[in-house]
Amino acid sequence: MKSLFQATDLYQYAVLCDFDGTISEKDVTDTLLEHFGNDTCIQLEKQWQEGMIGSRECMRQQIANMDASLSELDNVLTTIRIDPAFSKFIHLARNMHLNVHIVSDGLDYAIRSILNRYGYDFLPVYANRLLHNQQRGWQLEFPYANEHCLKASGNCKCQHRQKLFGFQKVFYVGDGTSDFCVADKVDLVFAKDKLIDFCQQRGIQYYPIQDFGDVAAILPNLIEEPVENYCLSPA
Template sequence: MRDWMILCDFDGTIAVDDVTDALLTSFAASEWMRIEADWHAGRIGSRECMTAQVALIDASQQAVDALLDTMIIDPAFPAFVAEAARMDMSVTVVSDGLDYAIRRILAGYGLDYLPIRANRLLHDGDRGWSLQSPFASPGCASASGTCKCRVARDQATTLLIGDGPSDFCLAGTADYVFAKDRLIKHCRTTGIPHSSIANLRDARALLPRLPGLAGIPAAFSQNLPLRRQMV
């Protein structure tokens, strides 16, 4: 079997809800919604959007931590990581979200040892917050803070697991895709080989079949039956 690197999105894929939106809803001035509308309308890129939104957060470290500690992940993710390790596949969390939030949430499940590639959330020690994007790329098609194509560039064989627009570009170059939600429609529209999943239980069930799935043409890969498996 080829050595697979699994690049897994966080918000909406590992995390049940969008963690960044939860932080903004709870702690940011309402201006964040106008900035969000500009992003949806294509007037600004994802990186510009999130940088401006994070700057609007007014909260103590303790308040942010308390909210993050209420966020839950897909209950199948720990078993998925264990199955990947059993198959000698590495898992990296690749997100256009916030590294601090991802790490704290995963720590609650004993999974904060996983590599994380995401925007860097910085705290000023009082109530202010800012964003840095160490994995941005000047040529990123979606102007994301985390260019997932850049992260994947040096990986020989890549499985992408994702659900939304931040995954669209990488979906076109990854060796195979497990797609949720909006990413399913994108893969079908653009003819990208993929398997549709509802959750990470489905993804775990498909892992043993990955070598064969990666060789199936796009026209036959859109509606593969899923073998349900308890976690």
């Protein structure tokens, strides 16, 4: 059976993509908490921002404080749009046989439902597991947590990176703090927002992007170029 984690003759390159703020225009968890969260959720967010708790503990408690029926939650999900240029990137990925994985510290059910709406149900998603108790209660589980991850995220992306085997190059597309632990473990980062500053500070090879249109435009030129030749302090 073909493993998604292993390179094949045809699939020599992998692209890991963050979801919230990278593929989706808005952060899904934040959007759901705006609709269904309570004051405790806001307190938890502050504690996370101040570094008192990791994102895993923060989200675990926030999701447990959410009050929504399944259909209410589904309704809000239908309002979340994705980057209009994502289709260009997926087209390229098909033509160039890129092995695309979505690695997210967000909610698997939400991500799948949004991707399904756009016809991208074939993309593998690795995220935290959102569970519904059949009434108005919700719970988050962390099948990809890693005690050794510096970020104490729900889904440790650096661990996911380590599972990839035999690829000539691994690229990463992301925008925020959940991408920090993996950014220095790939060949090249396509970065938005906070991730740009992080890469700059750490001397990590990155390319700043506005959206997936930039990834689709740049990636074909970089793919066969030796990593040493990357000259990435773009003006």
